[in-house]
Amino acid sequence: MSDDRDPTTSSQETETRKDVSDDHLPGERRSGELAVLDDPFADPGLPPHEHRRQDIDERAAKRSERTVALLFTVSMLATIGFIVAYVAIPIDRIVYIWPIGHISGLNFALGTTLGTALFCIGAGAIHWARTLMSDEERSEERHAVAATPEVKAHVLEEFRKGAEESGIGRRKLVRNTMLGAVALVPLSGVVLLRDLGPLPEDKLRKTAWREGSVIVNENTGEPLRPEDIVVGSLTQAMPDDLDHHDHDFHAQIAKAAVMLVRLEPEDIKDPRSAEWGHEGILCFSKICTHIGCPATLYEQQTHHALCPCHQSTFDLSDGARVLFGPAGHPLPQLRITVNDDGYLAALGDFEEPPGPSFWERG
Amino acid sequence: MSTATEPRKSTARGKAPAGEKVADWADGRLGIYSLAKANMRKIFPDHWSFLLGEICLFSFIIVMLTGVYLTLFFVPSMGHVEYTGSFEPMQGVMMSEAYASTLDISFDVRGGLLVRQIHHWAALLFVVGIFMHMMRVFFTGAFRKPREINWLFGFLLLVLALFTGLTGYSLPDDLLSGVGIRFMEGAILAVPVVGTYIQMFLFGGEFPGYDIIPRFFVVHVLLLPGIMLGLVVAHLILIVYHKHTHYAGPGRTNDNVVGMPLLPVYMAKAGGFFFLVFGVITLIAATVTINPVWVLGPYRPDQISTNAQPDWYLGFSEGLVRMMPGWEWVIPGGYTLNFGLLVPLIVFPGLLTAIALYPFFESWVTKDPREHHIAERPRNNPTRTGFGMAWLTAFGVCMLAGGNDLWAIHFHLSINAITWFCRIGFFVLPVVAFFVTRRICLGLQRRDAEKVLHGRESGIIKRLPHGEFVEVHEPLSQEQLYTLTAHEQQKPLELGPDTDKNGVRRPVNPLERVRARFSKAYFGEQAQITKPTREEYKEITEGHGDHH
Numbered sequence: 030m031s032d033d034r035d036p037t038t039s040s041q042e043t044e045t046r047k048d049v050s051d052d053h054l055p056g057e058r059r060s061g062e063l064a065v066l067d068d069p070f071a072d073p074g075l076p077p078h079e080h081r082r083q084d085i086d087e088r089a090a091k092r093s094e095r096t097v098a099l100l101f102t103v104s105m106l107a108t109i110g111f112i113v114a115y116v117a118i119p120i121d122r123i124v125y126i127w128p129i130g131h132i133s134g135l136n137f138a139l140g141t142t143l144g145t146a147l148f149c150i151g152a153g154a155i156h157w158a159r160t161l162m163s164d165e166e167r168s169e170e171r172h173a174v175a176a177t178p179e180v181k182a183h184v185l186e187e188f189r190k191g192a193e194e195s196g197i198g199r200r201k202l203v204r205n206t207m208l209g210a211v212a213l214v215p216l217s218g219v220v221l222l223r224d225l226g227p228l229p230e231d232k233l234r235k236t237a238w239r240e241g242s243v244i245v246n247e248n249t250g251e252p253l254r255p256e257d258i259v260v261g262s263l264t265q266a267m268p269d270d271l272d273h274h275d276h277d278f279h280a281q282i283a284k285a286a287v288m289l290v291r292l293e294p295e296d297i298k299d300p301r302s303a304e305w306g307h308e309g310i311l312c313f314s315k316i317c318t319h320i321g322c323p324a325t326l327y328e329q330q331t332h333h334a335l336c337p338c339h340q341s342t343f344d345l346s347d348g349a350r351v352l353f354g355p356a357g358h359p360l361p362q363l364r365i366t367v368n369d370d371g372y373l374a375a376l377g378d379f380e381e382p383p384g385p386s387f388w389e390r391g
Numbered sequence: 392m393s394t395a396t397e398p399r400k401s402t403a404r405g406k407a408p409a410g411e412k413v414a415d416w417a418d419g420r421l422g423i424y425s426l427a428k429a430n431m432r433k434i435f436p437d438h439w440s441f442l443l444g445e446i447c448l449f450s451f452i453i454v455m456l457t458g459v460y461l462t463l464f465f466v467p468s469m470g471h472v473e474y475t476g477s478f479e480p481m482q483g484v485m486m487s488e489a490y491a492s493t494l495d496i497s498f499d500v501r502g503g504l505l506v507r508q509i510h511h512w513a514a515l516l517f518v519v520g521i522f523m524h525m526m527r528v529f530f531t532g533a534f535r536k537p538r539e540i541n542w543l544f545g546f547l548l549l550v551l552a553l554f555t556g557l558t559g560y561s562l563p564d565d566l567l568s569g570v571g572i573r574f575m576e577g578a579i580l581a582v583p584v585v586g587t588y589i590q591m592f593l594f595g596g597e598f599p600g601y602d603i604i605p606r607f608f609v610v611h612v613l614l615l616p617g618i619m620l621g622l623v624v625a626h627l628i629l630i631v632y633h634k635h636t637h638y639a640g641p642g643r644t645n646d647n648v649v650g651m652p653l654l655p656v657y658m659a660k661a662g663g664f665f666f667l668v669f670g671v672i673t674l675i676a677a678t679v680t681i682n683p684v685w686v687l688g689p690y691r692p693d694q695i696s697t698n699a700q701p702d703w704y705l706g707f708s709e710g711l712v713r714m715m716p717g718w719e720w721v722i723p724g725g726y727t728l729n730f731g732l733l734v735p736l737i738v739f740p741g742l743l744t745a746i747a748l749y750p751f752f753e754s755w756v757t758k759d760p761r762e763h764h765i766a767e768r769p770r771n772n773p774t775r776t777g778f779g780m781a782w783l784t785a786f787g788v789c790m791l792a793g794g795n796d797l798w799a800i801h802f803h804l805s806i807n808a809i810t811w812f813c814r815i816g817f818f819v820l821p822v823v824a825f826f827v828t829r830r831i832c833l834g835l836q837r838r839d840a841e842k843v844l845h846g847r848e849s850g851i852i853k854r855l856p857h858g859e860f861v862e863v864h865e866p867l868s869q870e871q872l873y874t875l876t877a878h879e880q881q882k883p884l885e886l887g888p889d890t891d892k893n894g895v896r897r898p899v900n901p902l903e904r905v906r907a908r909f910s911k912a913y914f915g916e917q918a919q920i921t922k923p924t925r926e927e928y929k930e931i932t933e934g935h936g937d938h939h
Contacts, residue, residue, distance in 0.1 A: 054759060054881060069928050070876045073869045075642030075649065120501050121477060129678055136504045140677020143505070148670025154663030162656045168647045169434040171634055171764055174537045226595045226602075229587035233580075233597070247693065265693070273485060274471075280597040283573075283692035315693065319717065319731065320577025321598070322570055323695045338570060338699050339713045340796060340806055353807055355712060355731040357719025385577035385732075387587050391725035 078165045093160040100153035107146035114138035229389070234382045236284040238363060242268040242375040244289070244312065252372040253289070258310050263327040263334075264289040265315065268375065284383055287363055288315040288325055289373070290345055292332060299348035305364040307373065312363040313349050314383035317341055319356040321384045334360070357386055435657045436637035436650035440527045445661060447520035447548075449668040450513045451623060457510040458612060464500055466492035467562065467608035469601045478685055486564075486689035489604050493563040493684055508676035514556055515681075516672060518704040521549045525746070529779050531766035533636045534750040536759070541629040544622050546747040551619050553704055558611035560702055563682075564604055569690025570699050572603060574712075581732035599692060636766040639877035641870040645764050700794065707742075707786050710793030711735035714813050746782060756909040757881060770839070771878045773832030774913045780828040781821035788816045829918070836920040839875050842867065843923045844931050866932065876922055884910035 083090040114135065124134035176184070197204050243252045247265040258264055266287050271278060291310045297303040302311060317324040317336040324336035324343060332346040341354030349360035361383045364376035382390055407415070418424045435441075468488040474481045476491065478498045496503035525545060528534050534542040557575075561568045576598045579590045595602030634648045643649045651657050687696060701709050711734075718730035753775065769776040791798070792813035799806040846864035853863050867875070884907045891897045912918060 054761070068925060069869065069932075070872050070925055071869070072644065072873050072877070073641045076870065115501055120499065126678075132678075132680075133504060135501060136508075137677050139502050139505050140508075140673055144670045144672075144674035144677055146670075147666045147673055149666075151663040151666030151668075151670055154659045154666065158656050158659035158663065162659060164651070164656070166649050167434055167652060168642060168649045169634070171646050171648060171762075173762060174633065222592065225592040226600075227591055229591050232591075233587065267693070277597075279599050279692055283598050286693035320712075321573045321692070322699070323693055325695065337695055337796070338574070340810070341717065351717055353810075355715050355717045357717040357729055357731050385580050386719060386727045386729045387580040387590075388583050388585075388726055388728075389587060390727040391721055 075166060075168060081160065081164060083160045090161060093156065097153045097157045097161070100149045100156065104146045104149035104153070107142045107149065111139060111142035111146065114142055233284075233384070233387060233390075236378055236383060237268045237271055237281045238285055238375045238378045239268075240375065240377045241368065242270065243368065244287070244365065244373040244375065245269045247286070252370075254371055255308055255310055255367060255373060258289050258291045258373075260291045260293060260309075261329040262291065263325065265323075265325065266312070283321070284316065286315050286323060287312050288327075288334070290327065290332070292346055296332065296346050298344075298346055299350075302348040302362060305362050307365050307367055310365065310373065311345060312365045312373075312375075313343075313345060313360045314363070314379060315360070316384045317356060318351075318358050318360060318383075319354070319385060324360065430631065431654050432652040433631065433657075434634075434648050434650045434652055436635050436643075436648055438638060440531075441635065442664065443520055443524040443527050445664055446668055447517060447524055448623065448627075449665045450517040450520055450672070451619070452665070453513040453669055453672060454510060454517060455616065455620075457506045457513065458616070460506050461496065461503075461510060462612055464492060464496045464503060465489070465562070465608075467605045469564065469599070469604050481685065481688070484689065487604070489562060489564040490684070490689045493565070497685060505673070505676055508679075508681050509672055511681045512675050512679075513672050514559065515702060515704075516668075518549075518552050518556060518702075521545070521552060522704075525549065526779070526783075529746070529749070530769040530776055531636070531638075532753075532763065532772060532775065533766050535763040536754060537633055537762050538629075538636075539750045539754070541626060541633070542750050543747060544626045544629070546743075548619055548622050548626065550743060551615050551622070555611060555615040555619065556702055556704060558607040558615070560682075561607050562604060562611060563684045564690050565684035566687040566690050566694060566696055567682075567684075567699060569599070569692070570695060571701060572599065572690075573692065578712075578732050578736055581729040581736065583726070583728060583733070599690070634764070636764050638768075639765045640874050643765070645762070648764070700797070703790075706793035707789035708735065708739045708793075710789035710791065710795075710813065711738055713795055714789070714792045714810060714817060716814075742782070742785065749778070756906060756913060758884065758906070758910075759881070765877070767878060770832040770835040771880075771919075772913070773829040773836070774918050776832050777825040777828040781825040784821045784824035785817060788813050788820055792817075833918075833920055836922075840920055840923050843872055843875050844928060872928075878922070880919055880922055881914045883907070883914045 083093050118135045118138055120133075120135050122134040123131050124137065125131050126137060192198060244266045245252050245268070246257075247267045250269075252269060253264065253266060266289055267282060268285055271281055271285065275281070289310055289312050291308075294303060294309045297306070297309065297311070303309075306312065313334070315323045315325050315334075317338065319336065319339055319341045322336050322338035324334050324341065326335040326337055327333075327345075328335070332344060333352065334343045334345050334349070335341070336343075336354070336356070339355050341356035342352040343349040343356070343360050344352050345360075349362065351357070351359060361379040361381050363379055365373055366376050368374040414423065466488040470488050471485050472488055472491055474484050474486055474491050474494065476482075476495050476499055478494050481494060493507075496507055498504070528538075528542065528545070557571070561572050576590055576594065579593065580586045582589060590598070593603070593606070594600045595606075635650075637643050637648055637650070640649075651660075688694075700706070712732065715731050715734050718734075720728045720730065722728055769779075792810065795806055795809045795813065798804055798809050846866040849863045849865045851863040852860050854860050886899055886903065886907045887897070889897060889899075
């Protein structure tokens, strides 16, 4: 230690080990200063209260009182109107209200009456507060949130005593086993969550398509012949053994839904895609590979399929390659053929899982 | 026997009004008189921007009230039924009980449609209110010590409101909300390693299964609102405890709070405002249809309608997803990393966390241990205001991208061009916004200084004897002078000399260097205009007379 150092500063420095001083902070605020003649920027203090009309003119105050009472009365009438509307107006009555158009009469009547009833209570209360209650501003002191050093010292001392009396520092075995027990017990809760659902296994890879599944129109349920699929059209389809009334229909259709398009064979750029089709009829999964919306907005001229959710665009003439948007890989294609009855049928399941990608997809 | 209560018993008992007797009874058990002594005449400052938080509180109450009513009729089940209600276009259609009961609420329960619409409108307003309220708090620096924790409570309320909105929006199981759930499923599947497991556990099997709506229901009506209610109460308690901030003005200092007492003025105004908000939302619900699920039909995973849009507050997450290019990697071992969804999944909470942690960043930069109760004007902290605007710009670009199909359709633009604009704009525009905002703030500071020194432009043109025209400037009143000069201006942190007085190199923590750099960005010459001093003012006013 060098002798020439000022003892107070050195102790402060060692205490807080500051690299930076407090000089950057502005000095004490000029709070509550009275207006000083030679200080033009001093706080002049709260301006004197100015009376409102209602404070000095009893007639104006009476007028305000009547306005408030009128608002509350309108509210009461509106509530009665609400009850009358509820009883009197049939729920299926459609009325024409200019400029909204044809809307449910009951909804309109109930809403406007209830809205008026509520609004008038609010308007009345606020008008009362603004015109008749005292508008004299008051000042209230603030107090520092942090405790005084004495309080802090007292609390720390009490805490130390309490901790000492518990023996938590001394009896380490008790402390450690308690921590262990408390840390372990939530595991039971985690284990209980196991039966929330099954394990994924290969559920996302398998769909309802099997070799020989007949492709049926999704709306009519009729099997499709090659001549039903014309160039420029898009047909939404599904395997014939899915039934709308099946318990797992939604889960199955979420993976198995397909769309059929027919292209002029010379328009198909991807030879493998052409080979997997039948006479230019191509069958793609219609579940977007981004997050799983049906990507069925079809542009005939360019053979693009667009997903309406996030605008991923697939080129159906080129193996459903992604042209634009957030999708990461092409729509899977289903290999199709014509069965002995002349209907379009699948040659097996998709080669890769349809729908959004997932970690194990590969 | 207690002697202290003896005289009161004999004299006041018989005559005390009934209300006082009830209050005495409650006081003996709850101590309400002491509570009232501290709070009944508590002062609340008045400013229009302080109403934004009230709008949040009131719309939250409205959502709770209407939500309880809706649970009386809603059936949270994905079991399939054939619709037999009174809405003819859907008769005979297979749908989930959730969707069928939503149709019943809309068409067969009198007033059900109104309550449903109030519920949805109030929920939208709730989130709008939270955003506006947070902007007010952010731009005025009202999050500074001692209010950082209350800022976090508010932030958590925002996040929970987003998820409560998402789950509520999904419940009717209509074609649009089903797509929303599908979106969520896709996002969960994109999570590396555990994505498929979380998906199976959440949905109780493959999408969509039968469990997701009952599970969302309990999350929507019990779990999240319960937590939110607790946070709202904590938020309010802290507001009362800290006392409200107020803007600087004559008599309004850091050590006091100026306004009207809770009883009666604030009670009447705030209570009345609740009814105003409720009334306006009800009138909107009476006249403007929201989420007409009946035109969409029940959800089926293989069907879709165009214009699929989430509620506004999730538009920015939707935009993040739409902007992101479809990058997908298959890493060695045959595992897929779907960046198209992973990146938005990280940026979405990242954007939110940035605002949550900002107060702590600023207090680290300023190294300011004092309490702040004066709300700053945004112009007087240009760097903070710049950050806020940059964040809002990024948010805005995301919202824009979230509706890229709508912009394309309504303005006949190329959707690819819009998406590319947003991709680039997401990075560029916030930077532009930051610097533009800072410049505007500095300009406003200059104007304030000008006003203080030279007075207000009066609009009166005076012709001097030699023919020159000048505009007369009116000097400001002392109130105005004080208000315009009351803000404090911090100086940038100084690191001090590199060597101590003995010439030995003083080690400086590298973190301190970073802090000093930020401090310069906040309070350096480029970041604030030094406010006029008394000396400058006196020199000008005494030197020039009325000429200026």
